[in-house]
Amino acid sequence: MRKVVKDLENIPTPLVSQDAIDSLQTIIDTKDKDFIKSDIYRGKYLKTDGSKGDAVVEKLDEIYHGKCAYCEERTSIYIEHYRPKGRVIKTNHGGYYWLCYEWTNLLPTCHECNKIGGGKADQFPVKNKHFTFEDCNTNQKLDAAKVKATYLNQHEAPFLLHPEIDEPKNFLAFEIEPNKKGILMLGLDGINGRGFSTVNICNLNRTPLLLNRLDYINDFVSNSIKKILGKYSKGSISKEIFKAEMKELFEDLDKGKADATKTFTLLRWFVMESIENFQKLVIPNLPIKEQEIVLAYFQAYKNGDL
Ligand SMILES: [Zn+2]
Known part of the structure; x- marks a missing residue:
């Protein structure tokens, strides 16, 4: 929403x-x-x-x-x-x-x-x-x-929630499903609050939605990062180019979250909103040995140092 x-x-x-x-x-x-x-x-x-x-x-x-x-x-x-x-x-x-x-x-x-x-x-x-x-x-x-x-x-x-009255960002969040079978939508205002109620009323954690949200994270975020990491680890791009490509990717993701024509804009916004959210939803999908470096680059991006 x-x-x-x-x-x-x-x-x-x-x-x-x-x-x-x-x-x-x-x-x-x-x-x-x-x-x-x-x-x-x-x-x-x-x-x-x-x-x-x-x-x-x-x-x-x-x-x-x-x-x-x-x-x-x-x-x-x-x-x-x-x-x-x-x-x-x-x-x-x-x-x-x-x-x-x-x-x-x-x-x-x-x-x-x-x-x-x-x-x-x-x-x-x-x-x-x-x-x-x-x-x-x-x-x-x-x-x-x-x-x-x-x-x-x-x-x-x-x-x-009413999408023309309420600000869904204040009520809804996301996390990886415990068995890694997708991405769950959660309420921020307690188990009996408006966020969770909206998820339950509209069945917003049905299996196809969980999987489609995960597909977005995998296809548009994790796989794009893996592609850049692959070029860097093979030595086909320099550290400077790697840094520039990571920055460009994060900027594109930031643009995507603001584009109302795209699907799942709340999830797109949520992922890019904080280091904690990025760490929770994106980092686990990356190879373990490269998780730390990607997180460091994202931290630098968020702090304006990339
Ligand atoms: Zn629907």
Whole structure:
């Protein structure tokens, strides 16, 4: 997960169309969730050539660079309601049906992060109390300010992080899986905190994700270091060139962590953030006899001495 800025003034038109306003009124009047139209929250519209487009899907795809809001893998996106529209499991809450077309409640996710049985689906645990439709009203009318995720998060204190509100760097960390079968995501704010809860709700430690994170470390970090080490140990490059190539690699990795279009940017950031993190995630993948020298070069880089 990475922090994402969504333009709240630039709402895809199908979400604010007359059709959406009328549909929402019907849903509110009847409290019948069967009236929720997926065509509206996906932003279905007719293109000039007669084909159909999905304005919300397209906009979220652009904002999130084609990645899942929760796991940061590149994916064909599904529209996820951060606050479930139909029900909240393990509670008697009937779902936030009045937020079905709310822009701040819509996120792009992959199928795995949001699926029923193993994904987030209709989970939405909160620390305080789940708001009802009435809690979002002022003078018995839906209040535009009270349906925004920022307002609701302040009052409900959900356990699931919201990528457009929370800074995931403050809640999430990584470590090598004890049996070396990948890289685990951990919570920083305790076992019952928001970090671990988000990992559990979206199943962010499922096997393919553990392995894909490890692949990133191996392919882009460890193997690049091994290549430079190999040239140096064969004597085909001088110490100066070795030093320069290591510096260039660390600079490239620093650039990659800031590039929102790349997958796993939180992991990319985490690895480069501190000597301790680099030592924990990268060094163990290198040949033992060369671990010390690489760590020394990374320390020098972080201290601005490389
Ligand atoms: Zn995902």
